[in-house]
Amino acid sequence: MSAETIQSRRDWLLSERPASRMQARLGRAYVAWRRFSANRLAFLGLLIIIALLVVAALAGVLAPYSPTFGDLKGSRLLAPGAEHWFGTDDLGRDILSRILYGSRWTLYVVILVAIIAAPIGLLVGTVAGYAGGWTDAILMRITDIFLAFPKLILALAFVAALGPGIENAVLAIAITSWPPYARIARAETLTVRNSDYIKAVQLMGASPFRIVLRHIMPLCISSLIIRVTLDMAGIILTAAGLGFLGLGAQPPLPEWGTMIASGRRFVLDQWWVAGAPGFAILIVSLGFNLLGDGLRDALDPRSGDQ
Amino acid sequence: MTAAIAIDGLEVIFDRFRALKGVSLEVRSGESFGLVGESGSGKSTLLRAIAGLAPVASGSITVNGKKLGPRRDKAFYREVQMVFQDPYGSLHPRQTVDRLLQEPLAIHGFADGEKRIQRALDEVGLGSGFRFRYSHQLSGGQRQRVAIARALILEPSILLLDEPTSALDASVQAEVLNLLEEVRRRRKLTFLMVSHDLAIVTHMCERLMVMQGGEAVENLTAAQLVAHRVTEDYTRNLLRASEGFVRTA
Amino acid sequence: MSGGPNQQRSMSALLDVDDLRVTFPTRSGLIEAVRGVSFSLGRERLGIVGESGSGKSQTGRAIMGLTPPQARISANKLAFDGIDLLAVSPRERRALRGKRIAMILQDPKYSLDPVMSIGRQIVETLRTHEKVGKAEARDRALAMLEAVQIRDPARVFDLHPHEVSGGMGQRAMIAMMLIAGPEMMIADEPTSALDVTVQLDVLGILDRLVSERGMGLIFISHDLRLVSSFCDRVIVMYAGKVVEQLKASELGRAQHPYTRGLLNCMPRIGFERHPLPVLDRKPEWAA
Numbered sequence: 001m002s003a004e005t006i007q008s009r010r011d012w013l014l015s016e017r018p019a020s021r022m023q024a025r026l027g028r029a030y031v032a033w034r035r036f037s038a039n040r041l042a043f044l045g046l047l048i049i050i051a052l053l054v055v056a057a058l059a060g061v062l063a064p065y066s067p068t069f070g071d072l073k074g075s076r077l078l079a080p081g082a083e084h085w086f087g088t089d090d091l092g093r094d095i096l097s098r099i100l101y102g103s104r105w106t107l108y109v110v111i112l113v114a115i116i117a118a119p120i121g122l123l124v125g126t127v128a129g130y131a132g133g134w135t136d137a138i139l140m141r142i143t144d145i146f147l148a149f150p151k152l153i154l155a156l157a158f159v160a161a162l163g164p165g166i167e168n169a170v171l172a173i174a175i176t177s178w179p180p181y182a183r184i185a186r187a188e189t190l191t192v193r194n195s196d197y198i199k200a201v202q203l204m205g206a207s208p209f210r211i212v213l214r215h216i217m218p219l220c221i222s223s224l225i226i227r228v229t230l231d232m233a234g235i236i237l238t239a240a241g242l243g244f245l246g247l248g249a250q251p252p253l254p255e256w257g258t259m260i261a262s263g264r265r266f267v268l269d270q271w272w273v274a275g276a277p278g279f280a281i282l283i284v285s286l287g288f289n290l291l292g293d294g295l296r297d298a299l300d301p302r303s304g305d306q
Numbered sequence: 307m308t309a310a311i312a313i314d315g316l317e318v319i320f321d322r323f324r325a326l327k328g329v330s331l332e333v334r335s336g337e338s339f340g341l342v343g344e345s346g347s348g349k350s351t352l353l354r355a356i357a358g359l360a361p362v363a364s365g366s367i368t369v370n371g372k373k374l375g376p377r378r379d380k381a382f383y384r385e386v387q388m389v390f391q392d393p394y395g396s397l398h399p400r401q402t403v404d405r406l407l408q409e410p411l412a413i414h415g416f417a418d419g420e421k422r423i424q425r426a427l428d429e430v431g432l433g434s435g436f437r438f439r440y441s442h443q444l445s446g447g448q449r450q451r452v453a454i455a456r457a458l459i460l461e462p463s464i465l466l467l468d469e470p471t472s473a474l475d476a477s478v479q480a481e482v483l484n485l486l487e488e489v490r491r492r493r494k495l496t497f498l499m500v501s502h503d504l505a506i507v508t509h510m511c512e513r514l515m516v517m518q519g520g521e522a523v524e525n526l527t528a529a530q531l532v533a534h535r536v537t538e539d540y541t542r543n544l545l546r547a548s549e550g551f552v553r554t555a
Numbered sequence: 556m557s558g559g560p561n562q563q564r565s566m567s568a569l570l571d572v573d574d575l576r577v578t579f580p581t582r583s584g585l586i587e588a589v590r591g592v593s594f595s596l597g598r599e600r601l602g603i604v605g606e607s608g609s610g611k612s613q614t615g616r617a618i619m620g621l622t623p624p625q626a627r628i629s630a631n632k633l634a635f636d637g638i639d640l641l642a643v644s645p646r647e648r649r650a651l652r653g654k655r656i657a658m659i660l661q662d663p664k665y666s667l668d669p670v671m672s673i674g675r676q677i678v679e680t681l682r683t684h685e686k687v688g689k690a691e692a693r694d695r696a697l698a699m700l701e702a703v704q705i706r707d708p709a710r711v712f713d714l715h716p717h718e719v720s721g722g723m724g725q726r727a728m729i730a731m732m733l734i735a736g737p738e739m740m741i742a743d744e745p746t747s748a749l750d751v752t753v754q755l756d757v758l759g760i761l762d763r764l765v766s767e768r769g770m771g772l773i774f775i776s777h778d779l780r781l782v783s784s785f786c787d788r789v790i791v792m793y794a795g796k797v798v799e800q801l802k803a804s805e806l807g808r809a810q811h812p813y814t815r816g817l818l819n820c821m822p823r824i825g826f827e828r829h830p831l832p833v834l835d836r837k838p839e840w841a842a
Contacts (some may be wrong), residue, residue, distance in 0.1 A: 509822035
């Protein structure tokens with residue numbers, strides 16, 4: 001591609017008079033992208049998350065050993081070396097392979113929680129904010145009840161009731177993480193619901209349902225995305241915590257939290273058994289946090305103008 | 307001739323504040339009627355009460371012979387549309403002009419949306435080059451044209467105008483006022499226009515009502531105002547104020 | 556328009572502006588808000604008129620030293636009473652501001668401190684610029700409130716800004732700005748947020764105080780007609796430049812098509828024109 005075609009594509013994207021729906025949408029996305037990629041740390045966060053996705057997808061190819069079967073006879077608790085880059089655990093399993101496979105479970109938890117919790121929070125918050133009155137009072141008191149308990153304790157209670165296992169852990173984390181999203185969505189809704197542009201849609205004869213769904217929700221989504229991304233680290237840690245307490249993923253699943261739990265017995269002598277998954281959690285959490293910060297700058301509705 | 311809008315003894319109360327204290331008014335079909343007053347006079351509240359955006363405590367509003375209840379139905383919004391004062395606040399910040407104009411058509415189930423959007427944009431003098439822009443890519447005057455296009459796209463017979471040009475520069479104001487006059491003539495619309503500016507109301511309207519503190523002060527024709535044939539002191543004050551600063555020394 | 560008594564106008568310029576430029580760096584390059592504005596101000600009322608984006612407010616802010624920090628200001632000369640405003644230290648500049656130069660903004664709600672009573676704000680302003688005792692400061696503040704035609708100064712003295720109407724707030728603002736006895740005042744759309752009848756009261760007060768004290772006034776507004784009825788001289792700005800300077804009384808003989816267009820396009824009671832004449836903007840006006 002010559003410099004000229006790149007330049008003309010950029011002009012097309014940044015055009016002040018787009019000629020189609022598509023061009024307008026792409027142009028908007030491009031402006032957000034430029035703002036995002038100007039932020040180096042955010043870009044680093046994005047790279048970490050992309051790396052996580054790639055690793056999860058290609059774990060089968062990348063992992064040098066099986067994640068669940070180890071060599072009990074010859075390679076228990078080996079220190080990191082050329083054979084086993086991150087060493088091996090008490091069952092002789094290669095820790096690197098387990099971490100690579102574990103990335104799948106981390107993604108699984110994070111994505112499922114986001115898919116369940118964010119829409120619930122968005123719906124509860126926007127409906128409460130737009131409807132006001134009794135609806136608002138009831139929905140927000142329910143939200144308050146959930147917020148009144150520490151997240152991990154509540155999740156523990158749910159898992160205890162539902163039974164241990166990674167699916168139940170996901171459900172428990174999702175149930176405990178929607179209230180802050182509802183709060184955010186409600187606050188955003190309150191700021192826009194009396195604006196003239198919402199009044200104008202009311203004057204078109206739009207139903208309250210349509211107004212919430214098509215006009216208010218899109219305005220709340222960017223702050224929600226930012227918040228969810230920033231919460232990802234917390235979700236990973238909660239899942240790891242549940243795993244650590246034996247209530248999340250069950251052995252021999254290579255989930256990072258469970259791995260730390262089983263490594264804690266040797267943490268002083270064979271530090272890498274717990275240290276390696278801990279480091280993986282740290283890196284991924286950092287990635288999500290950096291990404292979230294970058295998104296906040298790029299998607300901030302107040303900087304709608306370029 | 308039938309009345310397009312007939313209001314009788316309208317009271318609007320916000321919490322405990324009486325914003326409108328029994329105002330009556332009749333706007334004939336095809337007429338342009340002005341409401342003049344200063345902030346707190348209740349002129350905008352009156353407009354919003356008709357549109358269903360203000361709580362009516364008592365009194366009646368009749369539009370095209372139909373008495374309005376506390377809720378407005380979809381048919382009402384095809385008869386009555388509104389243009390707001392602030393062009394920066396009345397367009398959704400995340401929607402293109404295209405999307406803004408499509409919304410009323412989708413709500414009312416019009417099939418020929420494509421054609422109508424083209425026609426609406428042409429009518430307000432924007433053309434298709436503006437169709438896929440976001441509101442932040444438009445100037446104040448262009449935004450107000452989009453707002454007018456949005457109000458007209460359902461082909462209402464009555465347009466409520468809430469200070470439609472007070473946030474615009476004088477030269478842009480002239481363009482928007484001309485546009486409003488032109489669409490009124492072409493579509494035989496009824497206008498109910500709110501303004502704090504006597505000159506704009508006399509320019510745009512045949513009859514007007516001066517309001518103060520939630521009450522009607524005086525009903526006048528534009529001709530009476532031009533000839534300074536007013537009876538109330540308050541109206542006289544407004545007239546004097548509209549002539550600019552006079553040094554008393 | 557009236558021919559009031561001529562003010563004692565000294566010919567030495569209070570303010571000298573030569574080739575003032577204000578530039579804002581943005582993502583898409585430099586934006587020149589003010590592009591070479593020159594004028595001088597004596598002890599008179601000077602109006603600066605223009606539409607949004609004409610650079611009129613940025614001109615006022617640059618003189619006050621209230622330009623946002625990322626902007627670049629340059630001028631061949633920007634001198635107040637012989638003091639080079641671009642060369643003085645920020646401290647000296649602050650001392651000038653309030654003491655010798657005052658500014659009134661459009662909405663008193665944003666320029667008055669919401670948690671301090673109006674009286675205290677006026678007293679504080681006075682005491683930062685002059686060494687006066689508490690009792691004397693209070694007396695002078697009350698006298699000042701009376702001078703801006705507030706009927707019950709003692710009551711208003713103890714009120715907070717949110718407890719007064721827009722017109723009252725603007726009067727309090729004027730009182731606060733004039734208490735230290737400035738020699739020059741910049742008023743940026745001082746009455747645009749007010750109702751028309753209140754507007755004239757406030758202008759009347761401003762007019763009387765300015766002429767009594769022999770101050771120089773820069774009145775920035777979008778309303779050409781209002782400015783010409785209030786000021787002695789008018790500068791018309793377009794796209795960051797001065798397109799015309801003329802005496803207010805000679806507005807009818809304006810030369811520039813922009814000035815004439817601006818005058819023409821406003822509806823007037825008793826002058827029926829349908830449609831209203833609109834401005835035909837020429838690119839060479841901005842050149």
